[in-house]
Amino acid sequence: MPKGHILVVDDEKNIGTSLEGILTDEGYTVSKALDGPQALEMIKELPPDVVLLDIWMPGMDGIEVLKNIKEFERDLEVIIMSGHGTIETAVRALKLGASDFIEKPLSMDVLLSAVNRAFERRILNKEKIELKRELVKRYKLVGKSEQIERVRQLINEVSNGSFPVLVYGERGTGKELVARIIHDNGAKREKPFVKINCAAMNEEILEQEIFGINRENGNSTPKRGKLELAADGTVFFDGIDKLSKNVQKKLLDLIKTRKFARINGKKVFSMKFRILAASEKDISKAVQEDEFLPELQKEFTTSIYLPPLRERTEDIPDLVNCFIEDISEDYGRGLREIDDEAMAELMLYKWPNNVKELKNILERLAISVPTGKITDSDVRKILRGGSDVKSFDYDGYSYKEAKKKWEKEYVTNILKKNSWDLKKAAKEMGISKKTLDKKVKAFGLMRKKKKTASQVVYQKTLKTSVVLCGQGLHSGLKTGLILVPQPPDTGIIFANVSTGETVEANIDNVESTEHATSLKKGKSNVKTIEHIMAVLNIYGINNLLIKITDEVPIMDGSAVDFCELIEDGGIIEQEGTCEAIVIDREIVYGKVGKGSKYIKIEPYDGFAVKYIMDYPPPIGKQVAEFVSNGAETFKKEIAPARTFGFLKDVEYLEKKGLISGGRLNNVVLLDNEKVINTELRFKDEFARHKILDIIGDFYLLGRPIRGKITANLTGHSENIALLRKIKSLY
Template sequence: MARRILVVDDEPGIRSALGQLLEYEGYDVRTASNATEGLSEYERFRPHLVFMDIKMAGLDGLEALRQLKQSDPGALVVMISGHATIKTAVEATQAGAYDILEKPLDTDRILVLLRNALEHVDLAAENQRLRETIETRFEIVGKSFVIRSLTDQIEKVAPTPARVLITGENGTGKELVARAIHKHSPRKAKPFVEVNCAAIPSELIESELFGHMKGSFTGAVQDRPGKFEQADTGTLFLDEIGDMSLNAQAKVLRVLQDGVVTRIGGQRPLKVDVRVVAATNKELEEEIANGRFREDLYYRLNVVPLRVPPLRERREDVPLLVRHFLALLARQDGLAPREIEDAALQRLAELEWPGNVRELRNTVERLLILASGPRITLGDVERLVGRRALESGGLGALTDIGTFEEFKYAAERAFLVAKLRQYDWNVSETARALDMPRSNVYKKIERYGLKREEA
């Protein structure tokens, strides 16, 4: 689609010459012979850029510019002047003009300015799109009591400098809560830096957090700032902090106490101003009792505790989440939007979601891609998701079973499937969590005919 350009000038020769040049370059051009007409035409035409003469009979260009910027702050206006002075240029700039051109107009200058101005338009639109995507991406969706309580707590703690410890199961949205805290804090315009403590090898976590100097260890080929430095004046989110090594915990504690970091191999302490928000899916009290987490660090982090509820405690939010993900994923993946039947929503709300909101999101994406018609139906859910309520341990489905033996069989099968999913079908990890020999887990998988679901 051609870009729209509006030319406002009381000289017919200027309107004609400039209009012909722009049309030849492929732009959709409209003209106006005075400022009042130009303002009206702007509302109808909504151009990407306006060329406006400064000196015109009646309402002059500078006053028209002020009115235009008041009604549309994003308007891109280039002023045209036959005898521009520094004073005029300053006035135009202060009123919000993008640039000013002097008569007689130079063709090459016009085309260069146009290219730069429209790149500015594209960049502004892309930034707006990204902001909207980020806002949607980190929106906490739900109207249940537990979610409303959580958002109330976020609103209270976010404006303060207090450290926050977020707890909750995998997939519940702990990162969303951390980002919401940052977004509503006085530090929102500053960096938000995330560190997944579980994903970084223990021998590298200190370098990641505190940085290092060139030559301080094999592979340190240049000086590198750590995450604490990168988050200076902003927020540092330590995700899965329960998996951090005790040695790294001691150094984090020191930073929280003193507000300074020292890079590995460095001698000079660096002052940092960082708000720390931490998260974990572990019971840190148990970790402390077992000697795997420092009690003093726990109390430093746990100034304000926030618990993110699992999806089973907020089933009434499932329909809202499903519709939210359908719209978000369709836009994100460039897919056609789809409606969903009420019966399909009801079934999804009845199912068990051991992977919580993350698992629900992945399931919605599967339905969006693979559902056969323009609407997602109950049949699509049955076909593509299956009888998850029974398999994942939903008590409502289990109580419909006839005999006690059948109940025991279904319950054990559901429990095992839930644990296998929790550990991404890693049999060794599942056996360790269940305190069961790995061979027994394999036997039960074979007995119940369990297979990992296809994505």
């Protein structure tokens, strides 16, 4: 299915043909017009999603065409193209409603980036319209309990105000939903609703995200913060209790003075937006624990508590019926029914993740139970991971054979029921443990290892394609990548933008581990994959097409931009599942010992990495540890850690033709005494970056790994060597 419809308006036929080829390969439907009048007629007859409009055309020029478009298709995304661009022309076009301005000759990266942004804006505009509909249909507080009636009352009381409001409650109770309803019911309903995830970034990056930044070197475009983007709308601080004390102080100053500025900026902006915030804990408790400023707490004069679902079980039937109606519509199926016993099962469950978990469970039921009523058995299978006993089909068997089959099935079920405790199972059967032990051996029964929730997970991909442009580590040249969602069981695939050749991200295709991990299959070659692979590992992305030239951009040497790219694309769960590799023994590559180069993995309930390095100054001894608790921890502790190298290595690599300036711009450079080109983000930044490399390399088996890795003085070569040993065993 095409990703969208683009109209190319250019009087040069060869440019129109070239753009048609590029954009068609990217999955778009493309129409072409050679002049303004033809373009206007085509837009009136069948409005496209995006217009690529040349500014210099005979007769009616691009500016005039743009004016006409905006008269009857005000929301249409128009990207201006010009071979003779000036600042004045660009400003004029943008003031008239153009969404972007790109210069000829067109760079493929710049073009696709502009088109991607245009489609993102179009999607956002559609979402705004849909959101208003959804707020009536879906984004409503469901239930008749006393607690929910109180929440409704408070929402009505605060919606038309401008003062800060705090919404607090456990994960999944609907805090963002309440914030959106307050925004939509108030005077700012037509203005932006801007969300800031306070727990997703480290302090430095979060501060830039909130306030924006003017780059000190003057070469980079200033970054607008979320406060600026909110204009006179609403800013929603999700997880405000996770803010550092430093950022809390700045937020307090913002509320008191109603003014703010970008980092390194002189221009002062007035606060015209409203502040809403959410927390998983009561802020007063955070104040008592010295985690939250009491002065900032006082600014939130009104708070709304959302009770957990287990405290309002009387609302579960209404929630279930509401969600089933929505899910049936989404999946294009008839309205489902749920029997009384199934509803009773749902009401008895404790719902640790609250309403969000309830909806997810019902979506899974809609997929796994395609016909008929949803029964209590169906619910138990999903909630408890259990399964009903399937009776053996005895047709065609003699009495003796059928008896043996029945006995084996009976013994197996009793053992499962008693968690394979032979003593308890034997007591229930009325036989001795010795007799049961004989039967277990006779039937060849073997307890299967229990698959935990972390062992079997749903596969994931992105909601939409996204584009990122940067610089290569080896070449120093401008490069980029396009991430394209893929169906279940596809895996991670790299594709060359120019040739279309592909190479799967798996250990069999690793060609080189010198300085970075590179893949090769046939003529297809891709370098420096470890950073993007680390991010895909942590976010659990299983299926993705990554279109690049021949090298993944390294950005600032860290993985921060890749994290933001994944979040921009959004993540969706798919129907397929993926089983993790669970390490059940110690596996070692190298000789374990002080001063030796080794890497090992051992059993662990989760995923953890420890890296040890001990070199002469300026590196010194560094030890870093990371325990994976999801993307937020990774973004704060590991993703910001940058690639590092010595100046002497630059000359060596240049002689080998491996770099062309890239290292000087996006690597922490060292001489024999000190770091010479930047301030370190962490005292142990180099060890943390080694952990980043390990996380990336260890996703080359195509499945997540559950185990604890310890590495000493190792690099990509040792990572891959240990991976090969793991592959041979699992």
